[in-house]
Amino acid sequence: MHRGEHPEIMWGLGLDPDTAALIEDSAGPGFALRNLPPDALAWMRGQEGASQAAWIPLDVWEGLSKARRRACRAVDSVRRILIVPEQAEPMETEQVLSEGFLTAVRAPLNRYKVRDAILRLRELDSLSADLRRKTDEVMLERELLARKGNHLSFLNRVLSRASASLDAGTILAKARADLRHLLPVEVLCAVFWSRADSGPGLDAEMYLHSRMAPVEHAAWEDVLLGTAQRLGGAKVADCRQYCLTPGKHLRQTPGPDDGRLLMLPLAAGGESFGCLALLTQKGLRLAKDQVQTLNAAVNHLALALRNALLYRQVKSMADHDGLTKIANRRRFEERLDEEAQRHGRYELPLSLILFDLDHFKNINDTFGHQTGDAVLRGMAGLLLESLRSSDLPARYGGEEFAVILPHTCREQALLLAERIRLRVAGRDFGEDGQKVRLTVSAGVAALEPGARGQELVSLADQALYLAKNGGRNRVVVASPEAGEQCLCAEDDAADSDAADLSDAQLGAGLPLRAGGAM
Numbered sequence: 001m002h003r004g005e006h007p008e009i010m011w012g013l014g015l016d017p018d019t020a021a022l023i024e025d026s027a028g029p030g031f032a033l034r035n036l037p038p039d040a041l042a043w044m045r046g047q048e049g050a051s052q053a054a055w056i057p058l059d060v061w062e063g064l065s066k067a068r069r070r071a072c073r074a075v076d077s078v079r080r081i082l083i084v085p086e087q088a089e090p091m092e093t094e095q096v097l098s099e100g101f102l103t104a105v106r107a108p109l110n111r112y113k114v115r116d117a118i119l120r121l122r123e124l125d126s127l128s129a130d131l132r133r134k135t136d137e138v139m140l141e142r143e144l145l146a147r148k149g150n151h152l153s154f155l156n157r158v159l160s161r162a163s164a165s166l167d168a169g170t171i172l173a174k175a176r177a178d179l180r181h182l183l184p185v186e187v188l189c190a191v192f193w194s195r196a197d198s199g200p201g202l203d204a205e206m207y208l209h210s211r212m213a214p215v216e217h218a219a220w221e222d223v224l225l226g227t228a229q230r231l232g233g234a235k236v237a238d239c240r241q242y243c244l245t246p247g248k249h250l251r252q253t254p255g256p257d258d259g260r261l262l263m264l265p266l267a268a269g270g271e272s273f274g275c276l277a278l279l280t281q282k283g284l285r286l287a288k289d290q291v292q293t294l295n296a297a298v299n300h301l302a303l304a305l306r307n308a309l310l311y312r313q314v315k316s317m318a319d320h321d322g323l324t325k326i327a328n329r330r331r332f333e334e335r336l337d338e339e340a341q342r343h344g345r346y347e348l349p350l351s352l353i354l355f356d357l358d359h360f361k362n363i364n365d366t367f368g369h370q371t372g373d374a375v376l377r378g379m380a381g382l383l384l385e386s387l388r389s390s391d392l393p394a395r396y397g398g399e400e401f402a403v404i405l406p407h408t409c410r411e412q413a414l415l416l417a418e419r420i421r422l423r424v425a426g427r428d429f430g431e432d433g434q435k436v437r438l439t440v441s442a443g444v445a446a447l448e449p450g451a452r453g454q455e456l457v458s459l460a461d462q463a464l465y466l467a468k469n470g471g472r473n474r475v476v477v478a479s480p481e482a483g484e485q486c487l488c489a490e491d492d493a494a495d496s497d498a499a500d501l502s503d504a505q506l507g508a509g510l511p512l513r514a515g516g517a518m
Helices: 017-027 058-063 066-073 093-098 111-146 149-163 168-179 214-232 288-319 329-346 360-367 369-386 410-425 453-469 494-499
Strands: 008-013 031-036 052-057 078-084 101-106 187-195 202-208 236-243 260-268 271-280 350-357 392-397 400-406 440-446 475-481 484-489
Touching: 008 017, 017 031, 017 052, 017 111, 052 058, 052 111, 058 078, 078 111, 093 101, 101 111, 111 288, 149 168, 149 288, 168 187, 168 202, 168 288, 187 214, 187 288, 202 214, 214 236, 214 260, 214 271, 260 288, 271 288, 288 329, 329 350, 329 392, 329 400, 329 453, 350 360, 350 369, 350 410, 350 453, 360 369, 369 392, 369 400, 369 410, 400 410, 410 440, 410 475, 440 453, 453 475
Parallel strands: 008 031, 008 052, 052 078, 078 101, 202 236, 440 475
Antiparallel strands: 187 202, 187 271, 260 271, 350 400, 350 440, 392 400, 475 484
């Protein structure tokens, strides 16, 4: 068909008449330009089955709303060409592509520049057609792959083992063993990322093959974090690290340059969230069926890992208080039952402290609820600083906090409660320059043999009640006397004891929680 009879439509958006005439004349008789005002929508729809070009000046594009620009980028049938003013600063190719343009042409336009842009459009159309054809071929090969019993068995093994766990570390450790049936995997590492709760960066977590020497550790860290930043589109603001191989000793592990490194992105629902790094032998060549099987296995792993990460996120939200980020009442009760059962089996000491912020309502009434929230967060932070990793601080309700102390007797819990009381009294709470001083009352109890967890809570609550009725800013301990549980108030003589308390006295030599010492 002669193109002059049915010319291909090109769109102009807000072009001045001279520029529009130059583009149409330079394109030749096979093209027709329709110049529309900047707010027109017709050009965005294009024609069914045909790709078209749209010439858009930079000032017109920047004048569109974010929603309009987003809608423009979503239309694949229209190839956009950006016209950059002569006096504008040079634009990087990545910036042009990220805005959804095929290319950028700097003014003043001439016949050569226009034809070069149209040639790029033709090349992109050809490439898109090739990609669609390749996609069809891959789908056909996957159907053929499904008939191969050995590959199907491998995929079934990967899927069943990955779906059997909701722990990302366990899934990766099993995948490392399974993938070795397909290709010689020497090292498997992984990185996952998500948008940070605050700020523009990413929260990342790395799973390393084993505990490595510093040089190899740094090399793998650079590869994984660099991949997260490249695929995640932002810098990593915070990163946590885990080890897939148990043990405290360093293992000799190859670096990422010691073999052929396969970087396999993980995506679910069209969104990238992680990447697997597989180190194999140098010079390894994969057959087509191996590549297809590996891709299929990675897709299964991506779904299982995504589910594991979502499960952990939901569980964390269910177990933690949204304001203070420490355990909530539900998690407290679960942990108390667990520790009470352990206490019954092994006769290990178990203590509980209940804290109540004195006159907290006055703080809300005087300084406002935002300051009150800051006080609650500050109290949670102080507890985290003061406790061991084995202890559990929780927001019990309102302005009440609870601390479960495994392997801790009544006397040690009393001294710890007194130390925390002194720390609270000596610290300024609040945010944004609004400083507040406050005190706490505390009730301490220890679980006796044969007692249940709720009895421990009841004793600590009664002790807290006495502390509040006794004038507040004090610690009261529930202690056994004559075979019964009774309550007695501790006088200020405990202050010096609590201040001098050593870590060894506070229980079993367990490591302290990160961020502070006892």
